Amino acid sequence: MDFSGLGPTLAVLALTVLLLVCSWKSKRRDSRLPPGPPALPLLGNALQIDKRAPDQSLMKLSKKYGSVFTVWLGTRPAVVLCGFETVKEALVDRADDFGARGTVPSIRKVTKGYGIASSNGHRSLQLRNFAITTLRNFRNGTKTLEDFIQQEAKCLVEVFRGTKELPFDPTFHLTCATANIMCAVVFGNRFNYTDSKLLNLLDMITENMKVISSPWGQLYDMLPNILDYLPGPHNRLFENAARIKNFLREMIQSHKDMRTKERPQDFTASFLSKMEEEKGNPTSEFNDENLLLSTFNIFLAGTDTTSSTMRWGLLLFMKFPDVQKKIQREIDEVIGSERTPAFDDREKMPYTNAAIHEVQRYSNIIPLNLPHTVTRDTEFRGFMIPKGMIVIPLLASVLYDSNYWESPETFSPDRFLDKKGRFKENEAFMPFSAGSRMCIGETVAQMQLFLFLTALLQNFTLRSLAEPHAIDISPLSSGFSTLHRPYQLYCVPRKSA
Template identity: 50%
Template sequence: MELLGAATVVLLVCIACLLSFAAWKGKSGKGKMPPGPAPLPILGNVLQVKPKNLAKTFQKLSEEYGPVFTVHLGSDPVVVLHGYNVVKEALVDRADEFAARGHMAIGDRVFPLPSSSAGIVFSNNEEWLQVRRFALTTLRNFGMGKRSIEERIQEESEYLLEEINKTKGTPFDPTFTLSCAVSNVICSIVFGKRYDYKDKKFLALMNNLNTIFEMMNSRWGQLYQMFSNILDYLPGPHNYMFREFDALKAFVSEEVKIHEASLEPSSPQDFIDCFLSKMQEEKENPNSSFHMKNLITTSFDLFTAGTETTSTTLRYGLLLLLKYPKIQEKVQEEIDQVVGRSRKPCVADRTRMPYTDAVVHEIQRFISLIPLSLPHTVTKDTPFREYVIPKGTTIYPILSSVLHDSKEFPNPNEFDPGHFLNKSGTFRKSDFFMPFSAGKRICPGEGLARMEIFLFTVTILQNFTLKAVVDPQELSIAPTLSGTGNVPPVYKLCAIPR
């Protein structure tokens, strides 16, 4: 009897596999879904897709299936776009069709419906368009891309130098120092204030952000993205991540309450004030996009996105300069020639500093911080090349496949500022430079991030020579985790005053 029961289970599993395989064959191929490896029931392509390094997995699959292929992350089919031509075709040439945000299980749990339809990062609807436009306009009004935001960064640079000076040349981990500096710039815009680098509450928030970035890109974080329907009901490390998110949401909600109590609509001091004023203007409009859920979610998006990615880029950049001291030396020579040691660096210096500009670009290219981009989707059945992508299918445009294109960047896996220099030594622009994504979903804070990365890097190297604690040859520059994002190794450095 037991043998009969076991045989029945095996038979059912075999039938399920055959049906799944038949369904997959029917959907993939010319004129239908792009080809890809056959999925297992429920598990999808878990045998082929390695959560430890998704970008490398997708690169290998693209060699077998071409630049457009399908993988099943769990039971859901995902279309992968690999290489400059297909990524540009989707995100730039056909921007309207591919602008919608794809499914993100972590985002759905952090902001359950209806909040998941709010904000800038996770939302898709008409509200997203209106709030994104409002956010960009407000950020510009507070100086993004203008001299006033440059002055904010320069002012924060002074606090950063002061903090680094306190180390007196002894080894230190720059993680939270850089996080505080970068975060204070966006905090001044969103919340109208900056925080001391030793403020315990602020440091706890930086720790929340750092932990979230690591956990999202850990094996557990990647498995949650694939199997959230199962893992939502199971204990495990993936659940800790959402406590970190809750702490950040509570902080933003508290800031909004403080702003509500002190609001003077005639003279808004920051982004939250502007949004609250807009809410008052539209309070009679039942269909207004400007409501409390949108305010909290959008402020959360700006605060988190404006802190973590830029500070991690800077941290990874300093590690690369430790690894390659001769490159650091050349940057310092150019700083001395163009800026000198006495005045503050400014954005206008960048055009006269081609080598430094190339190094800053090469840092972003080499680390490919968000290799998979955030997922996109299509809102209707969409013909693409010889295939048809069904409505609602998640799409991953692989940014690392563009940033590491071997024809555009010879030896793409080597850190080489020459990738952005002409033979004459002038700066070389490249259409393949897409660290902030491209098209309608390009990061709204791109201008701010580029200013911060340039100004903070130049200010640090103007005042300090960075020394590794170990022999530079022993430093690992490979990411410790590589999921949707690349997490740099933990390290210490010595900042020697120049």
């Protein structure tokens, strides 16, 4: 009898049996974990998660497995929390259990646990409190943060005016503006939009956002031990991170070279003073590594997020010209055409405030949140989540929770207004997350969104080459960040419009 043809069949059979045994074993071992789809060894649930829209795949899985379920990211399990009530219960009501940062391999490789965003325990408490206080009290000489943003808004308006009603992609200009605000916060200065230092920095930040949101970024976090040895775009992530760190090291060194009295009152200068103050304290977290990684965190967390939200805003204002007109009407009534918008104006501009909130809700730019973990073995809604396990409090499922938002798929600023046209909060508005790890830059971001967007609409009407009905506002992809489709706009100056 000839058995030679049976070789491949037997191999497939053996592999199938092995996969079934492994998946059964992993299920049994973790029987108190929340339920979830069956996982394959090595791959986990990779085949059930769309790499171009993981948030959508997870929301679909929650329909079958409930608001707390387990997915396997490669060989690592993660608990997904879905919907406003579940996310709020974990992050706010149970902040002591769920308020720790979970690490993913790509972030661990870059930060090694230093800095605000990747640390935990004593370190994170010290660094977060310090950063929040420094941002709140930021002042450089006589200039407040609002002064810096207003000055940057004027530059942005001039750059937009310089496009002379020709179509352009606003990404570069908007990212220059938000990066300059982060420069002001961290180093007390700004760069010209043509400065090669700024341009290099932006190239690296933008490329990293793209890679980390791409299938490659997600694949790296699932299989780091394999991908570390393979060529591919994921390697750019680490090359860029190293170059960004070099840039930051240089900037920090130039602060150190200044005499204390000459230093601007920014994050770096305050951190250096704190290092001096705590020199003899062996448990101090104010050291060079934490300074470098904290400035790294602020740049990365603060630049593309705010720029991307504004890009979504401009796109949505072109898609819905009525919304744009209503904002402009409010600007004309409250600010007029001459005065620079101020953050205090926001209170008197409920429609504009509502429209910006709706841009943030709709664009859902950090759909998966940053990863969390539990600080101890934690009983939650009848399940057991082991200490250290990754927890994903799915912000997409909060911002699109149909129990809290009517027709969540529709862009509608009116949902943030009451019957009398006054601004109305919604507790499920959580683009900055919630609880003890919530974004530290919320106020800085909201100030920028309001001042930049109103300055632009005060001066221009934004138009698209395509008719509004033909503008596609569905996301291009969502991974770490939800990316809009590339677009061009042209600006018609309002005074001559």
